[in-house]
Amino acid sequence: MILKHANRLIFLVPSLLLLGSLAAVTSAGCGSNTSWIFDADGHSTQTLSTRTFLVHVPAKYEWNTTRPHPVVLSFHGYGENDEVQERISGFSKEGNLIDGRGIIAVYPLAEYGPGKNERPARAWIGAPYSPQDVDDIGFVEAILDALQTNLCVDSNRTYVSGMSNGGGFVNLLACSPEVASKFAAFAIVSGALYNGTLPFNGCDPGRKIPLINFHGTADTIIPYDGRNITNTSDDTPPIPRWREAWVVRNGCDASTPSNISRPYEGVIETIWQCNNDTETTVKAFEIEHGIHKWPSMTETTFDATPDQILPFFNPYSLNSTV
Ligand SMILES: *[C@@H]1O[C@H](CO)[C@@H](O)[C@H](O)[C@H]1NC(C)=O
Ligand SMILES: *[C@@H]1O[C@H](CO)[C@@H](O)[C@H](O)[C@H]1NC(C)=O
Ligand SMILES: *[C@@H]1O[C@H](CO)[C@@H](O)[C@H](O)[C@H]1NC(C)=O
Ligand SMILES: *[C@@H]1O[C@H](CO)[C@@H](O)[C@H](O)[C@H]1NC(C)=O
Ligand SMILES: *[C@@H]1O[C@H](CO)[C@@H](O)[C@H](O)[C@H]1NC(C)=O
Ligand SMILES: *[C@@H]1O[C@H](CO)[C@@H](O)[C@H](O)[C@H]1NC(C)=O
Numbered sequence: 001m002i003l004k005h006a007n008r009l010i011f012l013v014p015s016l017l018l019l020g021s022l023a024a025v026t027s028a029g030c031g032s033n034t035s036w037i038f039d040a041d042g043h044s045t046q047t048l049s050t051r052t053f054l055v056h057v058p059a060k061y062e063w064n065t066t067r068p069h070p071v072v073l074s075f076h077g078y079g080e081n082d083e084v085q086e087r088i089s090g091f092s093k094e095g096n097l098i099d100g101r102g103i104i105a106v107y108p109l110a111e112y113g114p115g116k117n118e119r120p121a122r123a124w125i126g127a128p129y130s131p132q133d134v135d136d137i138g139f140v141e142a143i144l145d146a147l148q149t150n151l152c153v154d155s156n157r158t159y160v161s162g163m164s165n166g167g168g169f170v171n172l173l174a175c176s177p178e179v180a181s182k183f184a185a186f187a188i189v190s191g192a193l194y195n196g197t198l199p200f201n202g203c204d205p206g207r208k209i210p211l212i213n214f215h216g217t218a219d220t221i222i223p224y225d226g227r228n229i230t231n232t233s234d235d236t237p238p239i240p241r242w243r244e245a246w247v248v249r250n251g252c253d254a255s256t257p258s259n260i261s262r263p264y265e266g267v268i269e270t271i272w273q274c275n276n277d278t279e280t281t282v283k284a285f286e287i288e289h290g291i292h293k294w295p296s297m298t299e300t301t302f303d304a305t306p307d308q309i310l311p312f313f314n315p316y317s318l319n320s321t322v
């Protein structure tokens, strides 16, 4: 025992010196090997009770590292799964960094809901086709705890993202104070912002939510201009109105964006910053002719994850006051 502690001490001293300026938070999983089994590509599927999630560690992750790694959770769309979300989002790709460190990318798997047209399909809560009586928010909290126990995680640099129904679920997470407080920044792609994800009423994040959003104007699944035919939980809001609601909740003036530009052909970027904040609060991309997809070089002239989402996440940490 004494020897073991002595060893720890020797390794801790230099690493603390190294990390001094990063102010990273070490989790319980730092400094000892994980009992999770990973394949040669750095993948592991973990089970918590009846639920599973796919984890990918960066190529240079050292099993006994004392250097905390940033985490990105990414939620799949309706009827999709964890592996599809890994492929379309690209968070596991080598070379992706936040704060100069490799990312632990996590892709949770949804439960089956009743689906559309009586065909059961996997879905996150908050949509008309979602499963009832499933505690997806509790699942997310359990995932975060398991990551901190089993891997070396920077809990002040945990981020969340999602596609379509997964994006709607990210909105629900951002509106739920007990879990919103655990993420440094949020990304919603082609969000399915049904009433159950609290796009307007009932959203009480308890903090400012740094949000980056992408939505195509030719999206036929979740229309950019909203769908308000039935005036029921099947409706989805006009995307600009939903974005502006976040700007206002963040304490900013939605009517005066800080900057509107065309960073890529056919893409309009709108940035809102609060009056005296240096950091952006909401950044939105309107993709002309864009369809219901995670923007990548196959559909657009930019790759959303490395070109926009990771640089957006980078300045945000829960220990900063932005
Ligand atoms: C640490 O854990 C990883 C993942 O389970 C395993 O591949 C590796 O062999 C372990 N290393 C040691 C030194 O036990
Ligand atoms: C991690 O394990 C390797 C080999 O098992 C060892 O050489 C290294 O010193 C260990 N590092 C820490 C921080 O414990
Ligand atoms: C839509 O629903 C709201 C409240 O649920 C109600 O106030 C409003 O009148 C409804 N609009 C239409 C067109 O039915
Ligand atoms: C939308 O959600 C809010 C908040 O949960 C609720 O008060 C309202 O009745 C819902 N409206 C519809 C049309 O479902
Ligand atoms: C749908 O239209 C009604 C008024 O007809 C409005 O009260 C409601 O907020 C709209 N719903 C959405 C999601 O925009
Ligand atoms: C507006 O944003 C674009 C793209 O990010 C940038 O090139 C430009 O410098 C910005 N303009 C201002 C005034 O901040």
Ligand SMILES: *[C@@H]1O[C@H](CO)[C@@H](O)[C@H](O)[C@H]1NC(C)=O
Pocket: 275, 276
């Ligand atoms: C910005 O900060 C200055 C100095 O702290 C303060 O006087 C001013 O009222 C603030 N402006 C706004 C719009 O909040």
Ligand SMILES: *[C@@H]1O[C@H](CO)[C@@H](O)[C@H](O)[C@H]1NC(C)=O
Pocket: 023, 024, 025, 156, 318, 319, 320
């Ligand atoms: C992490 O963030 C929390 C919440 O803002 C803060 O209280 C804490 O000091 C931060 N920890 C470090 C080591 O930066």
